[in-house]
Amino acid sequence: xxxxxxxxxxxxxxxxxxxxxxxxxxxxxxxxxxxxxxxxxxxxxxxxxxxxxxxxxxxxxxxxxxxxxxxxxxxxxxxxxxxxxx
Numbered sequence: 001x002x003x004x005x006x007x008x009x010x011x012x013x014x015x016x017x018x019x020x021x022x023x024x025x026x027x028x029x030x031x032x033x034x035x036x037x038x039x040x041x042x043x044x045x046x047x048x049x050x051x052x053x054x055x056x057x058x059x060x061x062x063x064x065x066x067x068x069x070x071x072x073x074x075x076x077x078x079x080x081x082x083x084x085x086x
Contacts, residue, residue, distance in 0.1 A: 028040050061084050
C-alpha cells in the first residue's frame with residue numbers, strides 16, 4: 001500500500017512538472033513595452049488559439065513570425081490578416 005501511494009505521488013508530481021513546463025513554453029509571455037507597444041512572445045503556439053488571441057486584441061497587431069507559424073495561422077483563420085498591420 002505504501003509503495004502504491006509513493007508511486008501515485010510520483011506520477012502526480014511528474015504530471016504537474018510536465019504541465020508547468022508546457023505552460024512556460026507554449027503560453028504567450030509578456031515582455032513589457034517597446035516604442036510604446038506591448039511586446040509578447042509565444043513559442044510553439046496552437047494555431048487556432050493564436051488566431052483567436054490576435055482577434056481578441058482591440059487594436060491592430062505588428063506580428064513578427066517565421067513563415068511556418070504565419071502560414072499555419074492563416075490556414076487556420078484566413079481573416080487573421082485583417083488584424084495585422086501591413
